[in-house]
Amino acid sequence: MKKKFFAITLLLVLSFAACGRNSVDEEILIETPDELEAAEPESTPAATPEPEPEVITMIEIDPEAYSFEADSNGFSARGSGEITRTDEVSRAGEYSLLVTGRTASWNGISLDVTDISEPFGEYEFSLWVMPTEESGATTFQLSAEFVVRGNPSWHHFTGTLANVTAQPGEWTRMTGKLPFENFNNASVYIETNGLGASASFYIDDVTFRSIAEESVFDNMLPRLFEVYADYFDFGTAVVTRDLQDERADFIRHHFNTITVGNDMKPSSLQNTPGRFTWNAADEIAGFARENNMYLIGHTLVWHEQSPEWMNRRGMSREEAINNLESHIEEVVSRYAGQIIVWDVVNEAFTNSADLRNAENWRTVLRQTPWLEVIGDDYIEIAFRAAHTADPNAILIYNDFNLDEPGKREAVFHMVQELLENGVPIHGIGMQGHYNTGTRPANVEASILRFAELGIPVHITELDITVNAAQGHETLSEAHELQQALLYARLFRIFRENSDVIDRVTVWGLDDASSWRADRFPLAFNRNLSAKLSYYAILDPDAFLEEHDAS
Ligand code: 9MR
Secondary structure, three states: OHHHHHHHHHHHHHHHHHHOOOOOOOOOOOOHHHHHHHOOOOOOOOOOOOOOOOOOOOOOOOOEEOOOOOOOOOOOEOOOOOOEEEEEOOOOOOOOOEEEEEOOOOOOOEEEEEHHHHOOEEEEEEEEEEEOOOOOOEEEOOOOOEEEEEEEEEEEOOOOEEEEEEEEOOEEHHHHHHHHOOOOOOEEEEEEEOOOOOOOEEEEEEEEEEEEOOOOOOOOOOHHHHHHOOEEEEEEEEHHHHHHHHHHHHHHOOOOOEEEEEOOOOOHHHEEEOOOOOOHHHHHHHHHHHHOEEEEEEEEEEOOOHHHHHHHOOHHHHHHHHHHHHHHHHHHHHHHOOOEEEEEEEEOOOOOOOOOOOHHHHHHOOOHHHHHHHHOHHHHHHHHHHHHHHHOOOOEEEEEEOOOOHHHHHHHHHHHHHOOOOOEEEEEEEEEEOOOOOOHHHHHHHHHHOOOOOOEEEEEEEEEEHHHOOOOOOOOHHHHHHHHHHHHHHHHHHOOOOOEEEEEEOOOOOOEEEEEEHHHOOOOOOOOOEEHHHHHHHOOOHHHOOOOOO
């Protein structure tokens, strides 16, 4: 089968070259290598005529493609663009679509794919494009728009043919891939990007398809949470689309705790004052309940994904405190008894801090709207409000780069002071967004330092990026091993310090759905098969020994 495809592709390429610009033969003759071999005489005397190739199929139009033979296939104008179905030119068949009237690079034509795609799926978008003679050489880009609650965001498909410069009179192939984000509405489109901002052009033979791989989740693999049952809880972060089919089985198999990855952030729950949107959060809470998992709420106070109305510049301190407290009261009391741990304040410090100044922790606080409008006591106000709303919940201060000594000390001093003042903080969340250059000794030093505060550490968002693999289609064996060795070293440290570590949560299920999908950060591949990192986590000592590492 593969051979035949190869032959078809080859012949297509050859016949395009032979036919010259702007047209394809009506019939393309296809022969397979097997048939060629069979037809080949044992020796080739000069007089023997070339055997006629056998015709086995005919290709005109890809039956899966939007080829505009009968109508415009649901394509519509974007911005000032106008679209006309035309038989002036066509790549295959008789018709193509002509796009004119564009006044800006994003204008032109789009296809609504809301009903034929899923949030968080991965898609390939391909087409043939040709600028009109008058427009001249034009640079095109394949793009997508996702609209969430009325807010659009724009994304480029990637790949070498997702951005091309095309010439008039010549059909040029474009294709790109894109992992979709969440959306209420999604559309894909072609825009210009550089040459020919207002060019007119033709498109033909468009395809849009899912490229998600089928899951090969293996339910015979040892369960991660069972392997670590004597040491700490083992969790992952989830979004609602993870709660179905094999992904749900996978979660049930490996984890005994889940963190709400996105759906309890302030803008997810209360984007509009007083109007709470609970659906997604409730769905995840329901899943945890049904499966006897303990649920982690994330997060009550953050500078990202937080609506502007809560702490707009110029607002009085009292109003901002009221917004902060009422949000926390509403959210925490709703899930009281169900959410066992809350990430109360997230990322209140700058990305890194100077060790010499770390005791002055107030000077290294991140400049956030909450800090600006309320002052540095917004942090303790948040913890007190959460404690009032659910006195049994374990309340966490959560941050990244805590393996860095300066930042570690800044957080240490803040928490120490707040604890002395009776602020209810019950744990430090070391997010653990690491990379293969992270030094395990620094991670361990921070765990031990935080333990001096007398409250446990939670590893809340663990992943390890392979930065050198960014932009690569697959992870090389050497990189996979490099990552696995660090997972092994970290888990050995976590296990050895399990008296002060209550939980380890990895941030997501698999490489493809991770927030760092471009750098292969997790222990499972996109199809949920186990990477070397899984085996490293399973038995760090054996793994390190086997690879002659320590
Ligand atoms: O995993 C989350 C991703 O889906 C969101 O797009 C992103 C938005 O900023 O937030 C991610 O989770 C973050 C978490 O809430 C806090 N620590 C950093 C995580 C990665 O950005």
